[in-house]
Amino acid sequence: MSASLATALLTKLMLSNHLDGADVQAIQRLPIRTQDVKARHVIVADGDRSTECSLLVEGFAFRSKTTPDGERQTVSMHIPGEIPDLQSLHLNVMDHDLIALTPCVIGFISHGSLKALNIERPNIAAALWRTTLIDAAILREWIVNVGRRSATARTAHLLLALHHRLRAIGMAQDGEFGLPVTQTDLADCLGLSAVHVNRVLQLLRAEGLLTVSRLPSGRRRARSEFHLLQQEKLEELAGFDPAYLHQQPES
Amino acid sequence: MSASLATALLTKLMLSNHLDGADVQAIQRLPIRTQDVKARHVIVADGDRSTECSLLVEGFAFRSKTTPDGERQTVSMHIPGEIPDLQSLHLNVMDHDLIALTPCVIGFISHGSLKALNIERPNIAAALWRTTLIDAAILREWIVNVGRRSATARTAHLLLALHHRLRAIGMAQDGEFGLPVTQTDLADCLGLSAVHVNRVLQLLRAEGLLTVSRLPSGRRRARSEFHLLQQEKLEELAGFDPAYLHQQPES
DNA sequence: CGGACTGTTGATTCGAATCAAAACCGGTGG
DNA sequence: CCACCGGTTTTGATTCGAATCAACAGTCCG
Numbered sequence: 001m002s003a004s005l006a007t008a009l010l011t012k013l014m015l016s017n018h019l020d021g022a023d024v025q026a027i028q029r030l031p032i033r034t035q036d037v038k039a040r041h042v043i044v045a046d047g048d049r050s051t052e053c054s055l056l057v058e059g060f061a062f063r064s065k066t067t068p069d070g071e072r073q074t075v076s077m078h079i080p081g082e083i084p085d086l087q088s089l090h091l092n093v094m095d096h097d098l099i100a101l102t103p104c105v106i107g108f109i110s111h112g113s114l115k116a117l118n119i120e121r122p123n124i125a126a127a128l129w130r131t132t133l134i135d136a137a138i139l140r141e142w143i144v145n146v147g148r149r150s151a152t153a154r155t156a157h158l159l160l161a162l163h164h165r166l167r168a169i170g171m172a173q174d175g176e177f178g179l180p181v182t183q184t185d186l187a188d189c190l191g192l193s194a195v196h197v198n199r200v201l202q203l204l205r206a207e208g209l210l211t212v213s214r215l216p217s218g219r220r221r222a223r224s225e226f227h228l229l230q231q232e233k234l235e236e237l238a239g240f241d242p243a244y245l246h247q248q249p250e251s
Numbered sequence: 252m253s254a255s256l257a258t259a260l261l262t263k264l265m266l267s268n269h270l271d272g273a274d275v276q277a278i279q280r281l282p283i284r285t286q287d288v289k290a291r292h293v294i295v296a297d298g299d300r301s302t303e304c305s306l307l308v309e310g311f312a313f314r315s316k317t318t319p320d321g322e323r324q325t326v327s328m329h330i331p332g333e334i335p336d337l338q339s340l341h342l343n344v345m346d347h348d349l350i351a352l353t354p355c356v357i358g359f360i361s362h363g364s365l366k367a368l369n370i371e372r373p374n375i376a377a378a379l380w381r382t383t384l385i386d387a388a389i390l391r392e393w394i395v396n397v398g399r400r401s402a403t404a405r406t407a408h409l410l411l412a413l414h415h416r417l418r419a420i421g422m423a424q425d426g427e428f429g430l431p432v433t434q435t436d437l438a439d440c441l442g443l444s445a446v447h448v449n450r451v452l453q454l455l456r457a458e459g460l461l462t463v464s465r466l467p468s469g470r471r472r473a474r475s476e477f478h479l480l481q482q483e484k485l486e487e488l489a490g491f492d493p494a495y496l497h498q499q500p501e502s
Numbered sequence: 503c504g505g506a507c508t509g510t511t512g513a514t515t516c517g518a519a520t521c522a523a524a525a526c527c528g529g530t531g532g
Numbered sequence: 533c534c535a536c537c538g539g540t541t542t543t544g545a546t547t548c549g550a551a552t553c554a555a556c557a558g559t560c561c562g
Contacts, residue, residue, distance in 0.1 A: 047494075065395045068490040073398040075391045087388070090381040095388050095495040119373055126369075129380050130341040132387065137338070137346050139390040140326045144316045146398040147324040147442030151550070182508060191398030193551055198510065214508090214559090239319040243298075244346040402518070433540065444519055449541060465527085465540095 005032055005107050008057050008169075012081030015168055016134060017127035018249050026121050030114075032107045037100045039180075043085075044098040050088040052108040056080055059104030060179065064188060065096045074188040076138060077101075079165055086132055089114055102180050134246045141244045146191040149239065154190050155200045157238035159210070163228055164242050175228035178215070209234050256283055256358050259308050259420075263332030266419055267385060268378035269500050277372050281365075283358045288351045290431075294336075295349040301339040303359040307331055310355030311430065315439060316347045325440040327389060328352075330416055337383055340365055353431050385497045392495045397442040400490065405441050406451045408489035410461070414479055415493050426479035429466070460485050 006028045013019060013027075034057065037043055043054055043061060056078050063084055064074040075096060078084040084098050089111055100106075118125035141161070145154050162179060166172035183201070187194040204210050211227045228234055235241075257279045264270060264278075285308065288294055294305055294312060307329050314335055315325040326347060329335040335349050340362055351357075369376035392412070396405050413430060417423035434452065438445040455461050462478045479485055486492075 063391075065391065067395065067399055071399045073395040075394045087384045090377060090501070091384050091388065091497050092501040093494065093497070095497070096391060118377075122370055122376075125373075125376065126341060129383070132380070133338045133342050133383060136383065136387040136390055137342065139387060139394065140314075140316065140347060143326045143390065143394050143397060144318065144324040146394060148318055148322045184508080194508090195510085195552080196550055199550090202510085243344065246342050246344070246346070250341070250343040435540080445540090446520080446542085447518055449543090450518090453542085 005034065005055070005057055006030070008081035009055055009083070009107075010081075011169055013127055013131065014249075016247055016249055017130060019123065019127060023121055023124050023127075026117060026124065030109055030117065032109050034105055034107050037104045037106050039100055039103050041100050042097055043100055043104070043106060044088070044094055046094050046097050048094045049092050050085065050094065050111075052110045053083050053088055053114060054085050054098065055083050055107035055109060057105040057107050060101040061098060061104060062101050062185070062189075063096050063098050072188045073191060074185070075142065076135065077162060077189065079162075079169060079171065081169055083109075083128075083131070086128060086135075101185065137244050137246055151190070151192055151196055151200050152203060153238045154192070155186065155197065156204065156209070156234045157240050158186070158189055159226060159228060160231070160234055160238055160240045161242075161245070163226070163231075164245060168247055175210075175231055176225065178223050178225045180223045204234075209237070256285065256306070256308055257281070259332035260306055260334070260358075261332075262420055264378055264382065265500075267498055267500055268381060270374065270378060274372055274375050274378075277368060277375065281360055281368065283360050285356055285358050288355045288357050290351055290354050292351050293348055294351055294355070294357060295339070295345055297345050297348050299345045300343050301336065301345065301362070303361045304334050304339060304365060305336050305349065306358035306360060307333050307335060308356040308358050311352040312349060312355060313352050313436070313440075314347050314349050323439045324442060325436070326393065327386065328413060328440065330413075330420060330422065332420055334360075334379075334382070337379060337386075352436065388495050388497055402441070402443055402447055402451050403454060404489045405443070406437065406448065407455065407460070407485045408491050409437070409440055410477060410479060411482070411485055411489055411491045412493075412496070414477070414482075415496060419498055426461075426482055427476065429474050429476045431474045455485075458484075460488070 010019070010024060010027060032055070044050055046065070058080055061078045061084055062074050063076045063078070064072050066072050076084070085094070088094060118128065138161075145157050149157060163172050163175065163177055166177045171177060183197045184194040187197045190197065192200075201212060205212070209228070209230050211229065213225045215223045215225050261270070261275060261278060283306070295301055297316070309331055312329045312335055313325050314327045314329070315323050317323050327335070336345070339345060369379065389412075396408050400408060414423050414426065414428055417428045422428060434448045435445040438448045441448065443451075452463060456463070460479070460481050462480065464476045466474045466476050
């Protein structure tokens with residue numbers, strides 16, 4: 001893996017894990033195949049049996065499941081430095097889709113080299129395991145969000161969580177972050193209808209809690225710039241507590 | 252760990268992992284401290300920093316989160332042989348409660364001995380990692396359930412999923428299984444109100460899809476015996492596909 | 503200019519929550 | 533043995549949040 005490719009992964013990993021120099025070098029030596037993926041393209045599909053994991057180097061992606069009657073539920077959003085399908089290392093068949101939200105650069109890492117790395121460097125194995133456990137913690141909070149919160153609280157919670165994660169990797173500051181989601185995308189995350197998401201966002205804007213602007217972009221897809229104006233109030237409204245993100249490295 | 256204590260764990264682990272004789276012996280040698288926990292008692296609480304993991308030897312447990320305004324959302328149900336808080340091995344602070352649904356026998360295993368085992372036997376480390384990944388897969392399906400399915404489909408899906416898991420460990424057959432849940436418990440799992448769960452169950456019974464009977468038990472708490480009469484129709488109704496449970500061992 | 507996607511608005515329906523009360527059931531204690 | 537009690541299930545009436553349906557406006561793009 002070239003140093004530049006490893007940067008995103010290492011930034012993310014070291015947010016919540018202690019890695020020593022040898023660990024870092026081992027990761028930088030990982031063989032990797034990069035590929036550009038267009039927005040909205042399926043990176044790995046439900047039912048696939050993958051032989052490699054996808055490192056999200058640039059761009060955003062999401063994982064979602066589709067019910068038999070065609071309804072989509074997004075179960076997670078992914079930001080640079082994450083390996084959204086790391087579970088495929090031990091779960092050979094995908095139980096959901098991994099889809100590019102924006103144009104992405106994906107670094108494919110073979111299961112073989114990851115497994116070898118895990119055996120060679122138990123500390124990295126623990127770190128990777130830990131990232132999948134944090135992923136699960138986020139899934140649990142996501143369940144609470146769709147199961148028990150009102151539409152407004154739910155929406156606020158999602159935006160706060162994304163902001164928190166993006167800020168940790170330097171992609172957000174002062175409540176501002178760019179994320180090219182449509183209201184339909186948000187609806188799929190939240191278990192709501194797109195129409196209702198629209199009304200909820202209007203409400204949040206009217207309350208002066210946030211602003212959303214669509215910046216033009218060079219590409220087809222517009223970029224939504226979210227600005228959380230009153231984080232305190234939003235957190236209060238959403239019942240947001242970042243503890244579940246487990247962002248401090250541990251013993 | 253005495254052979255009898257290890258049995259439940261090994262039964263569960265070997266459903267979805269290949270373990271060799273040495274692996275089995277290593278697990279059987281794990282030091283373990285057992286403890287009885289009364290129904291409804293908190294085994295590990297949100298915010299706790301545990302130093303050991305809880306093996307559910309006998310009984311049922313669930314994990315849930317409580318929102319600031321006191322609403323409970325259950326995020327998973329646990330059956331004998333599972334280690335519901337295995338994530339605490341790498342996530343030092345609990346982000347949810349682990350609660351005994353029934354009187355339970357819990358086997359506490361220290362993080363130290365588990366970490367030593369993981370290093371000594373990478374195959375077991377992979378197997379344990381895999382169980383946490385299956386746990387996450389179940390969380391994802393749970394999100395879809397509360398996010399996108401109707402109350403009836405949701406309820407049917409939960410019961411089918413529990414039946415499927417219980418049958419795998421020999422605790423259910425022919426659609427029948429005993430589980431001492433109240434309708435409020437189900438409501439907390441489903442993101443519904445208890446009243447509505449009641450009406451949904453009535454509907455499912457009226458359709459001849461299932462029966463629920465409360466068997467008297469020696470203890471305070473009654474035991475609900477569920478009987479899924481028409482699994483095909485229930486699966487159709489719920490959009491249930493057991494693939495996400497990943498019950499076959501893999502490469 | 504036309505078309506596709508996205509965002510917005512209004513009218514209406516519907517599923518589920520809420521509120522309230524009653525019936526039920528096993529367990530306890532007088 | 534029976535009266536009472538707490539937790540649970542059930543029923544009915546009502547409200548409410550969000551979905552649905554339908555149309556229209558805005559924007560980017562070919």
